[in-house]
Structures are given as C-alpha cells and as structure tokens.
Amino acid sequence: MSAVPATTDRTAARLRQAARNPVVIASLIAIALVVVGQLVSPGFGSYNQIISMLRIASFLGIIAIGQTIVILSGGDGIDLSVGKVATLGAIIGARVMDGTDANLAGGILIPLVVGAAIGLVNGLGIVYLRIPPFVMTLGMLGVVQGIILAYTGGTAAGRAAPFLTELVNTRWLLGAPGVLFLWVLLIVVVTLVLRRTRPGWNLYAVGSNRTAARLSGIRVNATVIGAYVASGVCAVLAGLALLGYTESVFLNLADDYTLPSIAAVVIGGTLIAGGVGGYLGSAIGAVVLSVLQSLLTTLNMPESHRTIVNGVILLALLALYGRQRKLRS
Amino acid sequence: MSLLTMTGVSKRYGGVRALDGASFELEAGEVHGLLGPNGSGKSTLNKVLAGTVNPDAATIVLDGRPVEIRGPRDAAARGIAAVYQQLSLVDSMTVGQNLVLGVEPSRAGFVSNRASAAEIDAVLERMRRGLGPGVTAGTEVSGLSPGQQQLVEIAKAVLRKPRILILDEATASLHRDQVNLVFEIVRELTAAGTCVVFTSHRLEEVRTICDRATILRTGRTVATVTVAETTESELVRVMVGDVAQPERRTATPSTDEVVLRVRNLSAPGVHGIDLDVHRGEILGLGGLQGQGQSELLLALFGATATPSGEIDVNGRRVTNSSVVRATGNGFALVPGDRGSQGLFMQRSIQENLSIVSLRRRLLAALGISMRKERTVAEDAVQRLRIKIGGLDDPVTTLSGGNAQKIVIAKWLLNEPAVVLLDDPTKGVDISAKAEIYSIIRELSSAGVAVILNSSDDVELAELCDRVVVLYEGRVRTHLVGDEITSENLVSAALLIGEGDQGTVEEQPAAADGGAR
Numbered sequence: 001m002s003a004v005p006a007t008t009d010r011t012a013a014r015l016r017q018a019a020r021n022p023v024v025i026a027s028l029i030a031i032a033l034v035v036v037g038q039l040v041s042p043g044f045g046s047y048n049q050i051i052s053m054l055r056i057a058s059f060l061g062i063i064a065i066g067q068t069i070v071i072l073s074g075g076d077g078i079d080l081s082v083g084k085v086a087t088l089g090a091i092i093g094a095r096v097m098d099g100t101d102a103n104l105a106g107g108i109l110i111p112l113v114v115g116a117a118i119g120l121v122n123g124l125g126i127v128y129l130r131i132p133p134f135v136m137t138l139g140m141l142g143v144v145q146g147i148i149l150a151y152t153g154g155t156a157a158g159r160a161a162p163f164l165t166e167l168v169n170t171r172w173l174l175g176a177p178g179v180l181f182l183w184v185l186l187i188v189v190v191t192l193v194l195r196r197t198r199p200g201w202n203l204y205a206v207g208s209n210r211t212a213a214r215l216s217g218i219r220v221n222a223t224v225i226g227a228y229v230a231s232g233v234c235a236v237l238a239g240l241a242l243l244g245y246t247e248s249v250f251l252n253l254a255d256d257y258t259l260p261s262i263a264a265v266v267i268g269g270t271l272i273a274g275g276v277g278g279y280l281g282s283a284i285g286a287v288v289l290s291v292l293q294s295l296l297t298t299l300n301m302p303e304s305h306r307t308i309v310n311g312v313i314l315l316a317l318l319a320l321y322g323r324q325r326k327l328r329s
Numbered sequence: 330m331s332l333l334t335m336t337g338v339s340k341r342y343g344g345v346r347a348l349d350g351a352s353f354e355l356e357a358g359e360v361h362g363l364l365g366p367n368g369s370g371k372s373t374l375n376k377v378l379a380g381t382v383n384p385d386a387a388t389i390v391l392d393g394r395p396v397e398i399r400g401p402r403d404a405a406a407r408g409i410a411a412v413y414q415q416l417s418l419v420d421s422m423t424v425g426q427n428l429v430l431g432v433e434p435s436r437a438g439f440v441s442n443r444a445s446a447a448e449i450d451a452v453l454e455r456m457r458r459g460l461g462p463g464v465t466a467g468t469e470v471s472g473l474s475p476g477q478q479q480l481v482e483i484a485k486a487v488l489r490k491p492r493i494l495i496l497d498e499a500t501a502s503l504h505r506d507q508v509n510l511v512f513e514i515v516r517e518l519t520a521a522g523t524c525v526v527f528t529s530h531r532l533e534e535v536r537t538i539c540d541r542a543t544i545l546r547t548g549r550t551v552a553t554v555t556v557a558e559t560t561e562s563e564l565v566r567v568m569v570g571d572v573a574q575p576e577r578r579t580a581t582p583s584t585d586e587v588v589l590r591v592r593n594l595s596a597p598g599v600h601g602i603d604l605d606v607h608r609g610e611i612l613g614l615g616g617l618q619g620q621g622q623s624e625l626l627l628a629l630f631g632a633t634a635t636p637s638g639e640i641d642v643n644g645r646r647v648t649n650s651s652v653v654r655a656t657g658n659g660f661a662l663v664p665g666d667r668g669s670q671g672l673f674m675q676r677s678i679q680e681n682l683s684i685v686s687l688r689r690r691l692l693a694a695l696g697i698s699m700r701k702e703r704t705v706a707e708d709a710v711q712r713l714r715i716k717i718g719g720l721d722d723p724v725t726t727l728s729g730g731n732a733q734k735i736v737i738a739k740w741l742l743n744e745p746a747v748v749l750l751d752d753p754t755k756g757v758d759i760s761a762k763a764e765i766y767s768i769i770r771e772l773s774s775a776g777v778a779v780i781l782n783s784s785d786d787v788e789l790a791e792l793c794d795r796v797v798v799l800y801e802g803r804v805r806t807h808l809v810g811d812e813i814t815s816e817n818l819v820s821a822a823l824l825i826g827e828g829d830q831g832t833v834e835e836q837p838a839a840a841d842g843g844a845r
Contacts, residue, residue, distance in 0.1 A: 196697045196699070198687045198691060201683070201687060202684075204680065205676065205680070208674065208675050211669060211670050212672060212673055214652055215632060215662060215664055217652050217685055275673070
C-alpha cells in the first residue's frame with residue numbers, strides 16, 4: 001500500500017472526528033451566526049461589534065465555569081442558584097465598594113467569600129443530607145432571594161468602584177476591555193486545572209463513576225462539595241463583572257443567567273450525566289448564545305419569539321449530540 | 330408422565346457459557362433440588378424457568394406440550410412462581426398490598442381490597458409462627474426484618490397457587506424455625522400436586538426436603554439422583570467430575586514472617602474473621618459465592634460501614650476506616666465488578682491507569698506532568714502485556730481481560746503491600762487468565778500479601794498456598810498445600826464430611842441465623 005492514500009485516509013479520519021467534536025460544532029455555529037448577521041445587517045460582523053458581543057458573553061461564560069464543574073461532577077449535578085448568587089455578589093460588592101477604589105479589595109473578597117459559603121452549603125446538603133442537586137440548589141435560590149431582600153430592604157444601594165467599571169467598559173488593548181482578557185486567562189487556567197491537576201482528574205473520575213472513584217481512594221464527597229463551592233465563587237465573579245458593566249445594581253441583575261449557563265455547558269458538549277466535557281466548549285457555548293441573542297435583537301424579533309428560537313436551537317443541538325453519541329458507541 | 334421437561338438449555342453472557350445444553354425434568358408433587366458448584370448454572374436455569382432470563386436455546390415441554398416462556402408474566406400465567414434471595418417487595422407498601430401486587434382483584438378498573446382480604450389473612454396466619462405475632466396485612470414492609478420479608482415473599486408466591494414453585498436460596502436469610510415452617514408448607518403444597526424446585530447452599534436443607542436432585546457442572550446437567558439413595562461423597566464426586574488436578578504452583582519456601590494479620594474482623598456480612606498471610610504466600614477465599622467473600626475484602630479495604638477488629642501489616646497496626654486510609658496503608662482492591670466498580674468507562678486508558686497513584690508524581694503537589702504519566706503508563710502496559718490501541722483511547726475499547734489488567738495495573742502503580750483480588754478472572758478469556766495468574770504470582774514473590782477470592786475452584790487450587798473456606802460470613806475450614814483440591818473445596822463449601830476427613834479441619838461452628 002502506498003503512503004499517500006494512507007495519509008489522506010488519516011486526514012479524512014481526523015476531519016471526520018473533528019466534525020463530531022462539539023467544541024468544533026459550536027465554534028462553527030458561532031461563526032455561521034456572525035456571517036448570517038453580517039449578511040442581514042451589514043456591520044454586525046465588524047471588529048468592534050464582535051468585541052462587544054464577546055464582552056457580553058464573558059459574563060455568561062464566567063458563570064458557566066462553575067456550572068461546567070458542577071455538571072462534570074456527575075450525580076445529576078446542576079446548580080440552579082448561580083443567577084441569584086451572582087446577583088447577591090453584585091449587590092454586596094456595590095454596597096461595600098460604594099463607588100470608591102479604596103474599598104475595591106473588600107468589595108471583591110467579601111462577595112467571593114459569601115459565594116463560597118453558599119456553594120459550601122449546597123455541597124454539604126447534596127452530599128450529607130442526600131438532597132438531589134436540582135432540589136437543593138432550587139431551594140438555595142429561594143433562600144438567596146430572601147437574603148437579598150433582607151440585606152437590601154428592597155432597594156439596592158452603592159456603586160461599582162471606578163476600577164471595576166473601567167475593567168469592563170473601557171477599551172484597553174487591541175480595542176478590547178480588560179474583562180475579555182480576564183476571561184481568556186480564566187479559560188486557560190480552568191482548562192489547565194481540569195486537564196493537568198489532580199483535583200481536575202479526580203473530578204472527571206467522580207463524574208464518570210462514583211463507586212469506582214471511591215474504591216480508587218478518591219475523596220468523592222470533598223470533590224463534589226468542592227465543585228459546588230467553585231460554582232458559588234464563579235457566580236459571584238460573574239456578578240461582579242456585571243456590576244462593573246452596569247455600575248449600579250438591580251435586585252434581579254443576573255437572575256436570568258441560570259438557564260443560559262446550563263445551555264452553554266450543554267452546547268459545549270459536556271455530558272449532562274457528568275464525567276465528560278470541558279470548559280472551552282462551555283465558553284464557546286456562551287459565545288453562541290450571546291451572538292444568537294444579538295442577532296435576534298438585530299432582526300427586531302419580539303422577546304417571545306427570541307425565547308422560542310433559543311429553546312428550539314438548544315433542543316436541536318442536544319438531539320444532534322445525543323445521536324452522535326449513540327452512533328459512536 | 331413428567332410435568333415439565335427442559336432440554337438443550339443454553340445461555341451465553343458475552344464470552345461466558347452460563348448454560349451449555351442443560352436439561353432438567355420435574356414430576357408433579359416432587360421437591361427437586363438443583364445442585365452444583367459455583368458457576369454451574371443453577372441460578373440461570375431457575376431464571377430461564379421463571380422467565381426472567383431469555384435463553385439462547387431451550388426446549389420446554391409443560392404437560393406434554395411444547396411452550397415458550399417469554400417473560401415473568403408468561404411464567405406466572407403458566408403457574409410458575411419464583412422466590413429468590415434478593416427481595417422484591419415494595420418497601421413503602423403494606424404486607425397485604427405486596428401479597429397481591431400485580432394480581433390485585435379489581436372491580437371496574439379500581440383495586441378492590443375486600444375480595445382478597447380473607448385469602449391474605451389465611452396465608453399470613455399459616456406463616457404466623459415464622460412472622461411473629463405483630464405482622465398483619467396492614468403492616469408496612471419497611472418495618473420487617475429481612476427474614477420476615479423473605480417469608481412474606483414466599484407467602485406472595487404461595488398465594489398465587491403455583492403449579493411450579495422455585496425457591497432459589499429463598500431460605501438463606503431464615504432462622505432454623507422459619508426454615509422448618511417453610512418446609513412444612515412445601516410438603517403441604519407437594520401433597521396437593523405442586524412441584525417445588527429447590528436451591529440452597531445448605532446441603533443439609535437439600536437432603537432434608539428434596540426427593541430428587543439434578544446436578545449441574547459448568548452449565549451442563551451431569552446427573553439426576555434420588556437424594557435419599559445418594560451419599561454425600563457421591564454427590565461431591567458427581568459435582569466435581571473427573572477433572573485432572575491442576576498443576577500446583579511450585580511451593581514457595583514458606584516463611585514464618587506474617588505480612589498481613591487479621592483478628593476478629595466483623596462487618597456487614599462477615600463475622601469474627603481471623604487471617605494470616607505470610608510473606609510470599611497467596612491466600613485464597615473459597616466457598617460458594619455470596620458467603621461473605623466480597624464483603625470480607627471490602628471490609629479489609631475500609632469500604633464498608635463500621636468494620637471492627639484488628640489489622641496489622643508487617644507488624645504495624647493499621648486502621649482502615651475508609652478507602653482513602655486503606656490506600657494510604659498500602660492496601661489495593663481489584664473489585665468484583667470491573668465495569669461498575671473498577672473502571673471509568675468514558676475516560677481514557679491513561680487516566681484509568683494514573684488515577685490511584687497520581688499523588689506520587691505531582692509537580693508542586695498539584696500539577697500533572699503528562700510526560701511522567703505517559704512513561705509510567707507505557708511501562709505498566711508493557712509489563713502486564715496489556716493490548717491497547719493508544720493510551721488516549723477510552724477503556725470501553727478493551728476486551729474483558731485487558732480491561733481487568735488495567736484495574737490491576739492502576740493499583741500496582743501505587744506499589745501496594747496488600748493486594749485484595751475479588752474474582753479477578755471472571756469473564757476473562759483463557760490467555761488473559763494465564764497472564765493474570767503470572768501477575769499474581771509475581772506480586773506474591775515480590776513480598777506482597779495477596780488475598781484472592783475466586784468462584785473457580787481450579788483457580789484456587791492452581792494459585793493458592795492456603796485457602797480459607799467461608800460459609801455464611803464465617804471461616805469454616807482451612808485448606809493448606811496439597812489439601813487444596815476441587816473435591817475438598819466443594820466438600821468444605823457444602824459442609825460435607827465434617828469430622829470424618831482428616832484433612833479438613835473444622836472451625837468452631839457458628840450458631841445459624843446470624844448470617845444473611
């Protein structure tokens with residue numbers, strides 16, 4: 001057999017494999033959406049417009065870090081409290097910062113600790129009280145809502161520190177704001193943690209088979225609890241970025257990010273049952289959802305239609321991925 | 330004319346032949362025992378008859394007419410009812426509701442309780458002696474002991490007035506009095522023409538209740554005997570057959586140095602176990618399956634709740650209160666079900682190999698060096714001759730034997746001092762089996778304490794220096810060196826020849842009823 005057909009065979013096989021990779025599919029969809037947008041409304045695909053869409057995507061993307069980790073941990077893992085926790089983080093941050101850079105450190109650290117504590121309670125309830133993640137985090141959503149009302153008395157006070165606003169809203173390098181660079185850094189760090197550290201490998205093992213993980217000497221409970229803590233922390237981080245974007249807070253600032261964060265994870269190819277996937281996919285999933293949102297807005301589609309289109313696209317992707325998994329096995 | 334004949338019953342699970350042309354014949358009004366060593370196919374044959382296993386091939390003749398049994402409902406419609414050791418009651422429902430589950434008398438689509446109440450009360454009254462005074466139709470099942478639940482399970486089968494009643498280890502969790510009650514009921518049923526298929530690990534029960542017995546060996550029927558006319562040693566001879574004695578491993582110079590010493594270990598399913606494993610020795614766990622072997626290994630490994638007792642490794646006391654601690658103490662377990670307990674199916678071969686021993690190779694206690702991981706994984710793959718495509722392929726791409734070697738290899742990378750193997754060659758092809766044997770021997774020669782549970786007597790005879798035979802969670806017999814033969818293993822597993830064989834040394838018998 002000559003070497004040439006073997007090489008083309010291998011290239012073809014590699015291409016076929018790439019065409020089945022959810023990360024590749026999601027990237028292609030994002031690009032296709034931009035192209036369609038540009039055709040329908042010239043200027044949609046301009047550099048500045050793309051940077052602006054990516055900036056919006058970064059909020060969702062940062063929330064999706066925690067959601068990815070929680071879903072990877074398996075055991076029907078899901079965190080429905082992320083949107084509310086992000087809102088709470090922004091509210092606390094705004095009040096502590098109170099519009100001055102002098103309070104910046106406290107305004108970031110205190111909300112992060114609160115987010116970690118909420119995640120810890122989620123994790124403890126799920127692991128030790130054996131409350132299903134869906135129910136536990138849904139309950140937590142209600143509790144956090146109550147905390148928000150008690151803490152604010154119904155009206156949110158305070159302002160973002162100028163540094164934070166600048167980080168999110170001011171073009172810094174290559175016409176992009178600092179928050180985009182922060183997101184890229186997070187993508188690299190999170191991917192490294194998942195792929196090249198022991199906690200990362202343990203997370204995949206726990207998500208893949210909890211019994212085998214336990215019998216391999218992995219601390220399953222600690223890993224699961226850690227996943228929910230990470231989710232709380234990431235949610236607050238996204239809340240703070242949103243605070244920088246809006247400068248002042250509302251009582252429902254990030255509430256609507258919960259379901260899109262799950263959608264981003266799913267679009268990115270992470271198995272909803274856990275154990276398979278990664279964060280790069282979720283990040284691209286966040287971009288897809290943000291570009292889609294922009295496109296539908298550009299098309300002047302009413303809110304109701306946008307929601308329907310969002311849902312249909314998500315279901316179509318899920319069906320596509322599910323079908324491929326079946327074909328492969 | 331016989332009531333039922335089954336011929337040419339075959340069933341394969343993957344590469345394993347559970348039944349290979351087995352046959353079986355029942356006469357009306359008899360109690361028919363099914364006997365055979367581990368893996369002989371008793372349970373599978375029962376399940377084919379009960380409709381819960383679909384055979385690959387089978388000819389079943391009931392009342393002189395060929396029939397097909399396509400599922401449990403089909404079996405029930407033909408008057409076949411089965412009771413297993415595993416309970417199938419619905420915990421949150423009452424005894425009465427469970428008794429009529431699936432056959433509730435109904436009126437216009439609604440369950441009508443009144444019609445069945447009299448019958449339920451009658452059967453519960455019949456069971457009263459075993460159930461105790463407090464149990465009525467309205468008692469919730471979750472509050473009953475396992476023994477009581479087992480009786481309710483039997484009552485449920487009896488209530489269906491079966492023509493053929495299968496009792497597959499249905500007496501395992503019962504006290505002696507409860508067993509006697511069940512036997513009385515069995516005799517009443519057979520007097521009325523019902524026929525009972527009876528399987529039990531307690532040979533004494535088989536000898537008490539059975540008229541005839543069919544003996545299975547490796548999925549084939551080897552004989553049907555009249556129980557009263559057959560001696561126990563004849564039974565063992567038929568069960569074991571004329572197998573050539575396997576070549577024993579060359580006896581290692583046995584040292585007095587004890588690597589693993591276990592005293593009075595108790596945990597769910599095991600009671601007061603004492604073990605000594607010397608340097609360079611392989612200790613086998615024998616007996617019929619499900620007599621506490623897996624539970625013993627899990628308890629040693631810190632994987633079951635609240636084990637008590639003493640464990641010393643090389644003279645050092647260890648506390649294996651969790652798997653994490655046991656792993657830290659140098660223990661390794663190759664679990665009995667590699668799919669659900671040993672492997673991360675969707676993950677790569679590389680990750681499966683590395684996961685246990687990652688800690689040893691971390692950079693700055695956190696980071697993974699892929700170069701190091703590759704090196705150790707490639708080394709292990711070569712050393713254990715594991716046939717893989719590439720390290721990044723998922724483990725699902727591997728055959729049973731190679732998958733099992735991955736589980737063994739992941740532990741070897743952690744350099745354990747004690748290796749516990751739970752039936753490591755189950756469902757593994759012959760060549761991989763031989764390779765796993767040589768891995769086990771090498772481990773033992775290197776000074777690792779090895780405990781091997783095996784459902785295969787030949788395997789125990791081939792590999793082990795000593796075998797302890799477990800019965801209902803306790804050590805019943807020690808076999809050493811040349812005493813480890815298939816015959817002695819089967820005799821010991823069935824408690825045959827207590828006292829009359831000099832080679833079989835008895836441990837103090839335990840009061841029955843404690844085990845389940």
